[in-house]
Amino acid sequence: QKEVEQDPGPLSVPEGAIVSLNCTYSNSAFQYFMWYRQYSRKGPELLMYTYSSGNKEDGRFTAQVDKSSKYISLFIRDSQPSDSATYLCAMKPGSTDKLIFGTGTRLQVFP
Amino acid sequence: DAGITQSPRHKVTETGTPVTLRCHQTENHRYMYWYRQDPGHGLRLIHYSYGVKDTDKGEVSDGYSVSRSKTEDFLLTLESATSSQTSVYFCAISETQGGNTIYFGEGSWLTVV
Numbered sequence: 176q177k178e179v180e181q182d183p184g185p186l187s188v189p190e191g192a193i194v195s196l197n198c199t200y201s202n203s204a205f206q207y208f209m210w211y212r213q214y215s216r217k218g219p220e221l222l223m224y225t226y227s228s229g230n231k232e233d234g235r236f237t238a239q240v241d242k243s244s245k246y247i248s249l250f251i252r253d254s255q256p257s258d259s260a261t262y263l264c265a266m267k268p269g270s271t272d273k274l275i276f277g278t279g280t281r282l283q284v285f286p
Numbered sequence: 287d288a289g290i291t292q293s294p295r296h297k298v299t300e301t302g303t304p305v306t307l308r309c310h311q312t313e314n315h316r317y318m319y320w321y322r323q324d325p326g327h328g329l330r331l332i333h334y335s336y337g338v339k340d341t342d343k344g345e346v347s348d349g350y351s352v353s354r355s356k357t358e359d360f361l362l363t364l365e366s367a368t369s370s371q372t373s374v375y376f377c378a379i380s381e382t383q384g385g386n387t388i389y390f391g392e393g394s395w396l397t398v399v
Contacts, residue, residue, distance in 0.1 A: 279328060
């Protein structure tokens with residue numbers, strides 16, 4: 176079993192929809208949680224970074240961490256075609272250098 | 287965009303040949319990383335560096351070596367390329383230990399035939 180599980184999609188939604196992207200994990204030591212966006216043939220781009228549990232909002236994006244359920248989410252409000260990309264979750268325990276990535280969910284937002 | 291340049295961006299090489307990928311940064315960040323990205327596996331850490339001449343192994347380091355002689359340059363060498371090393375390779379940098387904010391380069395596409 177992988178330490179981090181993420182549905183590969185693709186997830187296809189109409190423009191303006193609210194998108195929910197999720198990851199589950201098995202290592203209770205994870206404390207830092209990140210979401211990256213990756214456009215086709217580009218490097219991952221850091222979107223959100225959260226420490227421990229709770230919510231964090233940045234514009235149309237909200238990251239949510241539920242450590243009791245070992246479940247993290249990224250919500251995108253008012254989705255746009257430019258949001259079409261692969262979204263990667265990543266997480267790690269404490270101050271180590273070793274991020275563990277999910278395999279990514281491909282999102283398609285159609286006009 | 288973080289100042290990270292990877293070279294070459296695309297390379298086709300033959301099995302058994304050595305290959306070196308270069309990562310150059312202009313941010314003066316202390317920490318540098320090499321990842322590979324494969325379908326079904328996501329991003330996996332190969333090697334990382336926490337300073338000049340200071341490196342350590344990641345989870346998929348077999349068949350790879352690294353060197354860092356200057357803060358700005360981190361080299362990844364495939365000593366004898368195999369078809370299983372066909373992948374996309376990403377360099378990443380971080381200012382802080384633990385890499386809470388890691389920034390990635392644009393990737394190097396390597397095909398081993």
